Amino acid sequence: MAELNKLGLAEARDALRKGDVTSVELTEACLTEIEGAGALNAFVHNTPEIARDQAKAADARIKAGDAPDMCGLPIGIKDLFCTKGVPSQAGSRILEGFLPEYESTVSGNLLEAGAVMLGKLNMDEFAMGSSNETSVYGNAVNPWRRGNDEAALTPGGSSGGSASAVAADLCLAATGTDTGGSIRQPAAFTGITGIKPTYGRCSRWGIVAFASSLDQAGPMTKSVRDAAIMLEAMCGHDPKDSTSADLPVPNFEAMLTGDIKGKKIGIPAEYRMDGMPDEIETLWAQGREMLADAGAEIVDISLPHTKYALPAYYVIAPAEASSNLARYDGVRYGHRATLSQGDGITEMYEKTRAEGFGDEVKRRVMIGTYVLSAGFYDAYYNRARKVRTLIKKDFEDVFAQGIDAILTPATPSAAFGLGEASDDPVQMYLNDVFTVTVNMAGLPGIAVPAGTDAQGLPLGLQLIGRPWEEGDLLNTAYALEARAGFVAKPGKWW
Template identity: 80%
Template sequence: MTDLTKLTLAQARDGLRAKDFTAPELTEAYLAAIDAADALNAFVHKTPEIARRQAGFAQTRLDMGMSPDLCGIPMGIKDLFCTTGVPSQAASRILDGFRPPYDSTVTELLHKQGAVMLGKLNMDEFAMGSSNETSTYGNAVNPWRRQDDATPLTPGGSSGGSAAAVAANLCAAATGTDTGGSIRQPAAFTGIVGIKPTYGRVSRWGIIAFASSLDQAGPMTKDVRDAAILLRAMSGHDSKDSTSADLPVPDFEAMLTGDIRGKVIGIPREYRMDGMPEEIEALWHRGAEMLRAAGAEIRDISLPHTKYALPAYYVIAPAEASSNLARYDGVRFGRRARLAQGDGITEMYEKTRAEGFGPEVQRRIMVGTYVLSAGFYDAYYNRARRVRALIKRDFDQVFADGIDAILTPATPSAAFGLGEMANADPVQMYLNDVFTVTVNLAGLPGISVPAGLDARGLPLGLQLIGRPWEEGDLLNVAHSLERAAGFVAKPDRWW
């Protein structure tokens, strides 16, 4: 039998339906792979008992001819998603011991489809980070290595565990969340596909919040077809989420024709930034030529407010984080600090938060509290909101002018070494989001597709940005780019 863990989600689905193997056999193959990959630190809460039970139930459904797309498919769940009775800590000490008595809407939908949960995946604490180095579980490690160099590399963040697990064939697919690029950047760093859908397409209920107006869950998969299959399963209106859109969910997989003749692809001139590595520039140009060869028209466009996106994002996101994270106080659930005699409620709050939140989370809470404080609210937060409206207007204008999708780099570099930015100005780390944050600010769908390798053998990704609610068209353009790029490289096994 071939190595079942190397199958795509679609191949595994079809193999289960054809009875080439069973759901328990597929699950056992992944459980063995996970146990052999502790060096990657991707899975932080393994759930083999749950996986075996769900695989058995899925096989019963398959035997009865009831086989939704995800029936029997082993998946990893980012630690940000609440899962009944399973630790859901958002990679933070402050949620140590929290086992929710409920499932997030997304995980509930996956269970109903028959998906098998292999465990919870590593991430940056409260999804705040671009390298998976802020996790209470320790660093997740990229399965890729530079040529002739054993330096451990970041898998990106915040969905670093999800990206590493999919790239290393530890699960058929994984869930991720994206607040400023946390699906697309790690997907690019690990040579997989990651899509952030339109804000409101996927329910946020039961997903531990970072910045509520920016957070959106999405799939991280081995290829575009798998992303289409998983996105359909994750999507849908949810009355428990006031921002959830009551719109029909198309069959995204059926829309993957690969025919993009007549489509107009925009190339934003503002994304050509000073200091961009030549490899990134060359890949971007090559991607545009691939789409042109497939029949698309390539057109230069302008998104004039792009240069204000990062500063606006790093005002809005911390402001919303400071509000969302105020609920973690040691009173109702999670960690509570040991108190000295005479300590009151204020001391309990202060000590619990000082112990429970890591340095990056503390930094963003302080920034957020500052920009929301009296005297600074208008100067920072309201001004950032106005900039956000201008950024959205830029996209609305280019789409109104006939652009179907926008092509950009996904990241400003390939994966960097763990610890290489430890002593750098935090702003240097934040610059990893330079190509992705605009998509969150405007609420648009965006996808990262692996498109090449750099000079040291590391994967590089290209990003496509689509019209709101038109993920099907976006996935089809991505499918065409994926076929043209022909990216089949895999990391050499060292773990």
């Protein structure tokens, strides 16, 4: 079989079961591709020997007839997931040299299912960013280009390395995490599929924390079917995570019928933003037509507190980050500053954190510390929590009216150039305008590639589902994917 790295999870799984290909061959094809893709800066810690050993073990398992769906499939792991004995830096200098003695539950679930880890993927530092420009490893680069323009584009963030690697066929799929859109926005920017499941569906244990009440892991894949296959392997109750839901994990792939006749799809009036590009508006209208064509009923709905979601998010997320990042002090692991004579413990903390954290992380830690401080706690943090409750109730009210899923744009634009928005943090934060509500309400959301802009760059649509109904959401996305017929791939320049 030619160009094995271009296969999706479902195609590769079926080929492995038929004996048309081996996991070793799949893995070698991906490793060769990774070696030649340094210009994308997607993989930052390569693990070829681990991958080869895992591939051999997977082939033996398949031969023995004891192989789950993910067995033998080569994937990339975002650098936010702790992987035993492999550098896990969360894209930050402060975790330089950190080799975990344990495996995150999600990556552990995938490895137990026989998946092959090719290496660790680039990301914004501590998952704070929408463009993968805050990474200690340097920028990840989008494999797509604007027409004949050679300007480097962002793959989105924070899971930029994951998005770039999947879009460029360096791996068959990758893990991502999503705190305010960090799976769905990069998926939309690179023409792939990304799903953030319901908060609590995937364990957070062993994933470096950004904002604990918002973070959730999910798969980034080449199709909706692949997302269903990988999500099932990632999910499951974990007693090590107190927020992990003790619910059975369905066979998501078996739920992909494509039949959405009679389903009610909500279109929220509040997502029509001032200044939204015509191309995004047009794509959204086309998405409505596609779902109606599939037999769904399109219903106009209102989510009145949407406009407060972004400001509330940028109070809650930094507040939780400032608390979570307090543990990085140079005492137990990671980077420690060189001290001058006479320096005490306070100076060691200050110098270590000043050297170890990048500008965006420092900005968010300072914002978070400020909104949690005496005199401002009620004015900012408590008020933001109340707004969050109202946002959650908006969705509950809509779902109580019989709405099955909500269709929105995934991003306010196509991928922009690296360096184009990095000088203006507020402008950068606006990238999350369509995605943060989903995290605030703890709901599942999926980005599906649905078209291209005038310059040939991919554009995505987002579907938001009912809590714990990822199977139903994936099926609606499957129907949308079939009608959108998105097959475009970036031209290889790297």
